[in-house]
Structure formats: structure tokens, C-alpha cells
Amino acid sequence: MSDLTEGLRGTPEERGLPRAYWAATTRAAPSLDEVRARVPGWGGDLDYADRPAVPMEDFDPGATNAHWDFPEQQPEKWPREMSPEHGILPPVFGTGQPPRGISGVIRRYAYTLSEARASHWLLLLAADRVDVLESSVESALKGRPDNPLAESGVFAEFTRHGIRSRAGKNRADVKHQWMDPLIVAVPWVIGGFAAFAAGRALSRALGASDEGEFRRAVRARRESARRSQSDLDADYARSGDDDWAAPAY
Amino acid sequence: MRAMVYRGPYRIRVEEKDIPPIEHPNDAIVRVTRAAICGSDLHIYHGMMPDTRVGQTFGHEFIGVVEEVGPSVQTLKRGDRIMVPFNIFCGSCFFCSRKLYANCHNVNPNATAVGGIYGYSHTTGGYDGGQAEFVRVPFADVGPSIIPEWMDEDDAVLLTDALPTGYFGAQLGDIQAGDVVVVFGAGPVGLFAARSAWLMGAGRVIVIDHLEYRLEKAREFAFAETYNFAEYDDIVLHMKKITDWLGADVAIDAVGAEADGSFMQMVTASKLKLQGGSPVALNWCIDSVRKGGTVAVVGAYGPLFSAVKFGDAMNKGLTIRANQTSVKRHWPRLFEHVRNGIFKPSDIITHWVPLEHIAEGYHMFSAKLDNCIKPIVVPN
Numbered sequence: 001m002s003d004l005t006e007g008l009r010g011t012p013e014e015r016g017l018p019r020a021y022w023a024a025t026t027r028a029a030p031s032l033d034e035v036r037a038r039v040p041g042w043g044g045d046l047d048y049a050d051r052p053a054v055p056m057e058d059f060d061p062g063a064t065n066a067h068w069d070f071p072e073q074q075p076e077k078w079p080r081e082m083s084p085e086h087g088i089l090p091p092v093f094g095t096g097q098p099p100r101g102i103s104g105v106i107r108r109y110a111y112t113l114s115e116a117r118a119s120h121w122l123l124l125l126a127a128d129r130v131d132v133l134e135s136s137v138e139s140a141l142k143g144r145p146d147n148p149l150a151e152s153g154v155f156a157e158f159t160r161h162g163i164r165s166r167a168g169k170n171r172a173d174v175k176h177q178w179m180d181p182l183i184v185a186v187p188w189v190i191g192g193f194a195a196f197a198a199g200r201a202l203s204r205a206l207g208a209s210d211e212g213e214f215r216r217a218v219r220a221r222r223e224s225a226r227r228s229q230s231d232l233d234a235d236y237a238r239s240g241d242d243d244w245a246a247p248a249y
Numbered sequence: 250m251r252a253m254v255y256r257g258p259y260r261i262r263v264e265e266k267d268i269p270p271i272e273h274p275n276d277a278i279v280r281v282t283r284a285a286i287c288g289s290d291l292h293i294y295h296g297m298m299p300d301t302r303v304g305q306t307f308g309h310e311f312i313g314v315v316e317e318v319g320p321s322v323q324t325l326k327r328g329d330r331i332m333v334p335f336n337i338f339c340g341s342c343f344f345c346s347r348k349l350y351a352n353c354h355n356v357n358p359n360a361t362a363v364g365g366i367y368g369y370s371h372t373t374g375g376y377d378g379g380q381a382e383f384v385r386v387p388f389a390d391v392g393p394s395i396i397p398e399w400m401d402e403d404d405a406v407l408l409t410d411a412l413p414t415g416y417f418g419a420q421l422g423d424i425q426a427g428d429v430v431v432v433f434g435a436g437p438v439g440l441f442a443a444r445s446a447w448l449m450g451a452g453r454v455i456v457i458d459h460l461e462y463r464l465e466k467a468r469e470f471a472f473a474e475t476y477n478f479a480e481y482d483d484i485v486l487h488m489k490k491i492t493d494w495l496g497a498d499v500a501i502d503a504v505g506a507e508a509d510g511s512f513m514q515m516v517t518a519s520k521l522k523l524q525g526g527s528p529v530a531l532n533w534c535i536d537s538v539r540k541g542g543t544v545a546v547v548g549a550y551g552p553l554f555s556a557v558k559f560g561d562a563m564n565k566g567l568t569i570r571a572n573q574t575s576v577k578r579h580w581p582r583l584f585e586h587v588r589n590g591i592f593k594p595s596d597i598i599t600h601w602v603p604l605e606h607i608a609e610g611y612h613m614f615s616a617k618l619d620n621c622i623k624p625i626v627v628p629n
């Protein structure tokens with residue numbers, strides 16, 4: 001008969017039980033002496049006093065070179081779009097790319113909504129896409145059209161070993177990188193379709209009036225011809241002349 | 250001046266722009282000598298950050314030479330070689346007085362949930378960035394520091410974001426002697442976080458990524474144990490197996506919004522922009538750290554919602570600590586480490602890209618070509 005207590009003899013460590021299941025005081029890791037010998041600087045910041053961000057909040061208003069209680073206000077060149085969660089316009093801000101066009105209208109509306117609302121961020125993302133289309137048209141009109149290929153930097157595929165960097169590397173990102181060109185191309189395709197559709201609609205609008213005139217003219221000629229034939233038939237009936245009769249076959 | 254400008258998702262070009270003017274008495278105008286492309290720049294390059302406007306110049310990691318100063322600037326003068334933290338901060342608000350410089354309330358009208366950042370959409374204040382010949386630097390007396398004579402320019406530019414952010418990530422982890430630390434992401438921030446974890450006494454540092462060349466760098470540069478998640482059916486399960494079925498004590502998310510590893514998360518977040526970010530790395534952090542452990546988040550996410558496994562975080566009693574890095578707070582200690590040779594930040598730089606070729610530089614970095622880890626942009 002086997003000894004049922006055999007597997008319970010010895011400490012959990014001696015029995016090889018994983019540390020998660022008993023009151024282990026240490027982790028299964030190399031000895032700290034071994035680590036210290038292997039890694040330069042090991043433990044240099046073990047003391048919390050040597051960790052600059054500990055504690056995270058450390059009230060010390062004199063720690064910066066700020067020589068003001070509150071900074072001077074930067075001039076506001078246009079009504080600066082601002083989160084409604086701000087009590088005042090912060091004294092300093094970026095001034096690049098003021099809102100403009102349809103994207104600007106969307107952005108200004110988005111900034112009436114708090115940062116807590118998903119709609120705030122989704123509207124801003126939508127405005128970004130509109131901005132891309134607006135800016136592409138504007139840039140083309142200014143004589144510097146976008147060059148999607150050059151701007152995508154895709155030529156690096158040839159100069160920076162695009163195939164060699166991926167082939168046989170078992171990279172997780174290769175599974176979805178094929179989508180990247182689509183993301184670049186789709187707005188252009190949509191824009192192309194939109195331009196084509198707009199052009200066709202315009203052409204139809206212009207063509208419709210021409211076609212109408214043409215049709216009216218044809219209808220008038222046919223009517224005139226029909227009337228002429230009726231008049232001739234009437235004349236024939238009146239005259240009783242058989243010369244107009246259709247030849248017999 | 251020549252400057253990189255955003256033209257739409259995945260598209261940038263170099264354009265002629267006006268040299269920025271002084272707009273506030275404490276502004277400086279800086280001639281950029283080095284800028285870096287950050288992994289988080291890729292989020293805006295890919296169109297993930299709301300209110301990224303066409304025409305904006307990106308670049309929040311840069312160094313340069315002071316060209317002009319506003320009338321109230323006291324500490325800098327024309328010709329000074331300076332390094333500029335990626336945070337724009339006033340030094341005097343409620344948050345700055347508590348050394349939360351990354352959370353300054355006086356520099357970003359567009360949002361209260363994030364401070365001011367150079368060249369990182371209008372959601373962070375609408376400032377143009379440093380991937381240009383010149384850049385406006387607000388609060389010149391507060392943010393920048395003069396580059397020490399002994400410091401290399403390539404080291405200096407990495408001290409404006411990547412190194413402090415990795416170092417801060419390790420601090421957020423509240424690492425104790427002997428802790429098992431897992432870092433998700435072997436990009437620049439992940440490499441620095443892994444290296445920093447040892448300084449704080451980690452007993453074991455594990456780095457997870459899917460790019461073998463970056464994992465090799467993690468082994469060399471950060472002395473880390475590495476695993477390629479693409480080789481495992483379930484990396485979380487593997488983490489449990491190799492940590493005595495406990496999980497790590499500390500997990501650091503050094504990936505952020507475009508984490509790979511879940512096709513659906515990646516597509517819905519990065520491609521379709523229906524989430525603020527793909528939280529794959531964050532979810533793996535939550536699931537692979539032990540109960541009662543700490544998750545540190547320094548990977549950048551957008552402001553929109555993300556599908557985070559918060560139930561697991563709650564049920565495991567986790568501490569989740571996160572923030573943008575208040576860079577300047579870390580400089581004194583990091584300067585010591587760099588000077589003493591503990592860190593050689595520029596060891597992770599793989600490419601120097603002329604400004605005129607920046608579109609190719611972005612594509613290379615985004616598509617992870619040519620073993621790219623950290624590209625530096627050289628304006629002139």
C-alpha cells in the first residue's frame with residue numbers, strides 16, 4: 001500500500017510547489033549579488049530619495065525659475081477655441097493653424113462640448129478628415145498639389161530594405177500593414193468619386209437644358225411634318241386625283 | 250524656414266514656413282540642431298489624435314541654439330545651446346507648484362486632461378514642433394536647460410523625452426529590491442524603462458515585443474530577458490509559466506496606442522480610429538502582473554475610450570500609475586547617470602535623417618524598416 005502522505009512531506013519549496021500557492025517570501029529570481037555583478041549601476045536608485053518622481057506630487061513652488069505668480073497673457077489674435085472645462089483662457093497657447101472652412105466650423109462646435117463627451121473627440125476627428133480634403137484642394141489651387149506617394153515616404157521601402165525587413169521575421173504588424181496604403185488611398189478614391197459625381201451632375205444639369213431644346217425642336221419638326229401630310233391628304237381627298245395613290249404591287 | 254508639415258494620415262511633406270515670432274514676453278525662438286521622431290509621433294502621423302490639423306509641424310524632442318529671446322527672459326541669451334523638455338509648462342500653476350510639470354494648466358486651452366506638448370496636435374495646445382529649422386519655445390526661463398559642455402548632442406536630444414519617460418516608467422512601477430519587472434515594448438522608451446528597472450533594484454527584467462532586432466537590443470542594452478510574443482500562442486500564459494504562476498510584480502506599458510498582438514484591437518483603434526488606442530499592451534500588463542502588483546503606463550493613448558480590461562485590474566487589486574513625464578524634474582539625476590556612464594542614451598539611435606527626407610524617415614520608423622529603433626532628424 002502506498003504512503004498517501006508521501007507527496008506532502010517537506011516544505012512547499014522542497015516539494016517544488018509554485019510560489020503562488022504558498023507563503024513564499026521571495027520570488028524565483030537570480031540572486032541580487034549575481035544581478036549586481038552583471039548589470040552596471042544595479043540598485044543605484046534603490047533608495048526612494050534617489051527617484052526624482054517619488055512622491056509624484058511634491059509641493060515646492062520655488063523649484064522652477066518662474067518669476068511670476070501668474071504669467072502675462074499672450075495676445076489672443078482670434079477667439080481661441082477652448083475646452084469648456086477651462087475657467088479662463090490659459091495665458092499661453094499655440095497659434096498655428098487657426099480653425100477655418102467647414103472643418104473650422106465643426107471644430108468650433110466640438111469645443112462647445114466637454115472633454116467628457118465622446119462626441120467632442122469624434123467631431124474633432126471628423127473635422128480632421130474634412131481638413132485634409134479642404135487643404136488638398138487649397139494646396140492644389142495654390143499650385144502645390146499633394147503628392148500622396150512622395151508624402152507617404154513609401155520610397156523608403158526601396159532604400160530601407162522593405163522586403164528584407166519583413167520577410168521571415170514573424171512580425172505581428174505585417175498582418176495589417178496592407179491596410180496602410182488603403183488608409184492613404186481611400187480619401188483620394190472617395191475624393192475622386194465625389195469629383196466625378198459632381199462633374200457628372202453638373203454636366204447633366206447643363207446637358208438637360210440642351211437636350212430639352214433638341215427634343216423640343218425634333219418634336220416641332222415632326223408636328224410640322226405631320227401637319228403637312230394631313231394637309232396633303234385633305235387636298236388629295238378633295239381633288240379625287242389618283243396620281244397620289246400608292247402604287248399597287 | 251524649412252519645416253515638416255502634416256498633410257493627412259500617413260502623409261507629411263517639407264514646406265517653407267515663416268520663422269515663428271515671439272508671441273509672449275517669456276518666449277524664445279530656437280534654431281533646431283537635432284530633433285527626434287518619437288514613437289508617439291506615429292500616433293499623430295497615423296491620424297489617431299483628435300484635432301491634428303493639416304499644416305502642423307510635429308516634433309516634441311529637440312535641442313538647438315537660442316536665436317532670439319522675449320523681453321522677460323532672464324536665464325537664456327542668443328547663442329546658448331539648449332535642450333528643451335517635451336512639456337511646455339509655466340512653472341507657477343497649481344500643478345507646476347507640485348512638480349507635475351506635464352500637467353500644467355496654463356498652456357493648453359484645448360484640453361484640461363493633458364498639458365502642453367510641442368507639435369502634438371491642438372489637443373495638447375496647438376504648438377508647432379521642432380522638426381523644423383526654428384521653433385517657438387514658450388516659458389524659456391522655466392523649461393529649457395543649457396546643454397552641459399560634456400554632453401553629446403545626440404545624448405541631449407534623447408534626454409528631452411525618451412530617456413526620462415523610460416526612467417519615469419520604472420519609478421511609476423514602485424520597484425522594490427528583487428522584483429520581477431516585465432516591460433511591454435522594446436522601443437526607445439521600453440529599452441530605457443528596462444535599463445532603469447535595474448537601477449531601482451529589479452531582480453529580473455523581462456522585455457516583450459514582436460520585433461526580433463529590438464529584442465536583441467533589449468538583451469544588449471538593457472540586460473533583459475526577452476520574449477517575442479509572436480512566437481507564443483498566449484504571451485500572458487507564458488508569463489505566468491515563467492514567473493512561478495504568480496505573474497510579474499511590476500508591469501510597464503511602454504507601447505501605448507498602437508500596440509500589436511490583437512488584430513481586432515489594432516484595426517479598430519489604429520486603422521479605424523474607433524478607440525483612443527489599442528490597449529493590447531495595457532491589457533497584457535493587467536493580466537500578466539500578479540495580484541496586488543503595479544502597472545505603470547507611460548505609453549501614450551488618445552483621449553477617446555479604449556477597451557481596457559478594467560474588471561481584471563479591479564479584481565486583482567492592482568495599482569495603476571500613469572502620467573506624461575515631467576521631464577525637467579528628472580534631469581539632475583539623469584545627468585549624473587549619463588555623466589557616470591550608467592546610460593549612454595545615443596546607443597539606441599539607429600538613423601540620422603535629413604529634414605528634407607523626413608517623409609521617408611517617418612515611413613521607415615512607422616513600418617519598422619532597416620532595424621530602425623530611433624531616428625534623429627537633422628535640419629541642416
